[in-house]
Amino acid sequence: MNSSTAQIKNILIVGCGGQGVILASEILSYVAVSCGLDAKKSEIHGMSQRGGVVTSHVRYGRKIASPTIMEGSADILLSFELAETLRWISYLKPEGKVISSRQQIVPPIVSTGLAAYPENIEQILRERTDKPIITDALPQAMELGNPKLVNTLLLGMASNFLDLPVEQWKMVIENSVPPRFKELNLTAFDAGRSLQ
Amino acid sequence: MKKILTGNEAVALGAYESDVRVASAYPGTPSTEILQNLAKYEGVYSEWAPNEKVAMEVAIGASMTGVRVLTTMKHVGLNVAADPLMTLAYTGIKGGFVVACADDPGMHSSQNEQDNRFYAKFAQIPMLEPSDSQEAREMVKEAFELSETFDTPAMVRLTTRISHSKGVVSTPDPSLRNSTTPKGFERDLKKFVMLPGHAKLRQPRLLDRVEKLQAISETTSFNRIEYNERKIGIITSGISYQYVKETMPSASILKLGMTFPLPVGKIRSFADEVTTLIVVEELEPYLEEQVRMLGLDVKGKEFFPTTDELSTDRVATGFARAGVLETAVPPVTPPPPEANMPRPPLMCAGCSHRGVFYAIKKLKGIVHGDIGCYTLGVLPPLQAIETCVCMGASISMAHGTAKAMEKDIKGDKRPVFAVIGDSTFFHTGINSLTNVVYNNSNVKVIILDNRITAMTGAQQNPGTGKTLQEEQTTAIDMEKLVTALGVKRVRIIDPYDLEETLAAMKEEASLDGPSVLITKRPCIQIMRGAPEKIFEVNGKNCIGCGMCQKLGCPAISLGDEITGGRKNGKTALKQSVIDPTLCTGCSLCEQVCKPGAIQEK
Numbered sequence: 001m002n003s004s005t006a007q008i009k010n011i012l013i014v015g016c017g018g019q020g021v022i023l024a025s026e027i028l029s030y031v032a033v034s035c036g037l038d039a040k041k042s043e044i045h046g047m048s049q050r051g052g053v054v055t056s057h058v059r060y061g062r063k064i065a066s067p068t069i070m071e072g073s074a075d076i077l078l079s080f081e082l083a084e085t086l087r088w089i090s091y092l093k094p095e096g097k098v099i100s101s102r103q104q105i106v107p108p109i110v111s112t113g114l115a116a117y118p119e120n121i122e123q124i125l126r127e128r129t130d131k132p133i134i135t136d137a138l139p140q141a142m143e144l145g146n147p148k149l150v151n152t153l154l155l156g157m158a159s160n161f162l163d164l165p166v167e168q169w170k171m172v173i174e175n176s177v178p179p180r181f182k183e184l185n186l187t188a189f190d191a192g193r194s195l196q
Numbered sequence: 197m198k199k200i201l202t203g204n205e206a207v208a209l210g211a212y213e214s215d216v217r218v219a220s221a222y223p224g225t226p227s228t229e230i231l232q233n234l235a236k237y238e239g240v241y242s243e244w245a246p247n248e249k250v251a252m253e254v255a256i257g258a259s260m261t262g263v264r265v266l267t268t269m270k271h272v273g274l275n276v277a278a279d280p281l282m283t284l285a286y287t288g289i290k291g292g293f294v295v296a297c298a299d300d301p302g303m304h305s306s307q308n309e310q311d312n313r314f315y316a317k318f319a320q321i322p323m324l325e326p327s328d329s330q331e332a333r334e335m336v337k338e339a340f341e342l343s344e345t346f347d348t349p350a351m352v353r354l355t356t357r358i359s360h361s362k363g364v365v366s367t368p369d370p371s372l373r374n375s376t377t378p379k380g381f382e383r384d385l386k387k388f389v390m391l392p393g394h395a396k397l398r399q400p401r402l403l404d405r406v407e408k409l410q411a412i413s414e415t416t417s418f419n420r421i422e423y424n425e426r427k428i429g430i431i432t433s434g435i436s437y438q439y440v441k442e443t444m445p446s447a448s449i450l451k452l453g454m455t456f457p458l459p460v461g462k463i464r465s466f467a468d469e470v471t472t473l474i475v476v477e478e479l480e481p482y483l484e485e486q487v488r489m490l491g492l493d494v495k496g497k498e499f500f501p502t503t504d505e506l507s508t509d510r511v512a513t514g515f516a517r518a519g520v521l522e523t524a525v526p527p528v529t530p531p532p533p534e535a536n537m538p539r540p541p542l543m544c545a546g547c548s549h550r551g552v553f554y555a556i557k558k559l560k561g562i563v564h565g566d567i568g569c570y571t572l573g574v575l576p577p578l579q580a581i582e583t584c585v586c587m588g589a590s591i592s593m594a595h596g597t598a599k600a601m602e603k604d605i606k607g608d609k610r611p612v613f614a615v616i617g618d619s620t621f622f623h624t625g626i627n628s629l630t631n632v633v634y635n636n637s638n639v640k641v642i643i644l645d646n647r648i649t650a651m652t653g654a655q656q657n658p659g660t661g662k663t664l665q666e667e668q669t670t671a672i673d674m675e676k677l678v679t680a681l682g683v684k685r686v687r688i689i690d691p692y693d694l695e696e697t698l699a700a701m702k703e704e705a706s707l708d709g710p711s712v713l714i715t716k717r718p719c720i721q722i723m724r725g726a727p728e729k730i731f732e733v734n735g736k737n738c739i740g741c742g743m744c745q746k747l748g749c750p751a752i753s754l755g756d757e758i759t760g761g762r763k764n765g766k767t768a769l770k771q772s773v774i775d776p777t778l779c780t781g782c783s784l785c786e787q788v789c790k791p792g793a794i795q796e797k
Binding site for chain 2: 016026029030033038039040041042043044052053064065066067068069070071072073083086087088089090093106107108109110111112114115116117118119124128
């Protein structure tokens, strides 16, 4: 839009309540700030604590004004749930990157027949964006030892597309998780980085 | 190291640094976390009050001893506290008095959308509006200074996007606390006893004070002009400032941080310097109306929406419509329609309200609801409540309905229920129940006692036995309280026992006069550790009848098709499956499953 906003990175992180969207965006914001940048984050979580749609906007750069990302201008859409990837796809800019877990969380409204879970999501994502990365993050995290590692795994994948040094990532992750989960999270982060 | 704080965390920090000693509030999204954070600082007494009016009155009493005080609330909470506030503006304060009030434009978790900037003007008290976390911290400190300098309560007005967004705050250092010595309570009858005679003496001070505050508004650095290209001049405040900076970085801006009283001189001189004057503000045309009243030619709400949150997109679109910005918004291809699959908020798996709602629906009565997680009982498949207006209103509304039916609608014999949570009952439900007893209506009140204030994220309340700062305290005995109000029929039931719950409701509905059923089960979110048992579906027995689906439990979903299964002559039936990671073992699905397909795992 103008020269002062040219350096700004916009990352929209989405998923469902309880998946760890907020913690992921917290870590990313601190990585940016630890690199001497300005960062803002803003989230909307639904009325209920569990199962609703969760989105968290993260923006970083030299100076950030709005805490939210404009539609059509996210550099990365980082998603914890497949239908949510599709819901927020319009936020991605034309050359932006989709990184999504393949996990599906089917709401009861679908079970009761009042709504349908979208079909052919992966195909639509491939048609609409350049080389979306869709991964079995949940089984991979479970293989590493804990389903909660999806979080760090996805951040590792996103880090490949962000201009933030890997040491800063690792430092912030170490400081953000309980000591006994430190090694596991660093392993998950590296595993994410190795996935392209 | 620099911290990234939410606006709410920054307000707490600013209040702590200002030497706040007493803080009282009722939790309300988006304001709740202010007190939760303040409570962690040493040397601050922080409490949850049963409602906002009480909280403000607690703060008034503490301020009279000379200590600095904070009360916080959401926009609708200020309606409850408006009564003491209006008179507090007359009495003034002793120790600095700040009201931090958080509006919810866009109604992310509220029953209405209201612009509380009008309250400051209404009460004639100074108002500051931060546009990010750093300003939230600084403005709280300034608000205390204004409060003590001008003998007035001061308001800091936040919005969801300020309260819940995070931004960098420079070196927060709790050791920066500026400690003062309070004077203690001193008798001052003409200041603190608002008899008409005394109040009339205080009234001229209000006008005098506004005049003095106006001079501050002209000079404060919170009201600053950022001159740039002078063709377009934008007046803005709060979060709107950020959207303006994002979309029109080359325009001249008058950024207002103190928005009552307004800096009339600064506004005029800014208007003189620019060709086109535009106001960008969220919700009501609060600034626009006052700028127009100065006789200035100004544009605003003809280009920017009056409802919902603003955003970079909406502000850019407004500027484009005003003809001052060319291609504003990036091209957007909407997602395919099936991406709009609804994911409505749900009562948690194992929520104790589910059994009550399942049972109450069977009685086909009239059900007045209230504000809390249980408002979600209006959504399918339960659809068990029929009204919801404001905190505490379910009981009084039920009273009104019952009285009207008794007098004028004799043919209708439906029982009238009110459902209300424990915290909401302590908030203002008590008053409403008093009326039910006093004026004797045929209302069946169900107090959903889940031992916590659940909706806002599990805060303590007078029934829980713990204070905000985690001290043990007396838990108010709900049963005795209700009995003391004069309710003759009070019973306690277990909402996990469907048969008992339904039988109790039926019996009460068949009798005349008021009665109270208290359901007791702790909120599933405060239960720690793995559940004692969980349930599974035995595929051999499940006939796909869908009874368990009617509970709307997030742990139950549809699995494989049943071979040869048919419903209404066409649709194939599917078996239910229970997600073992979500099941909490409440057993409601086992109780409704007639073929006995749901069993303990």
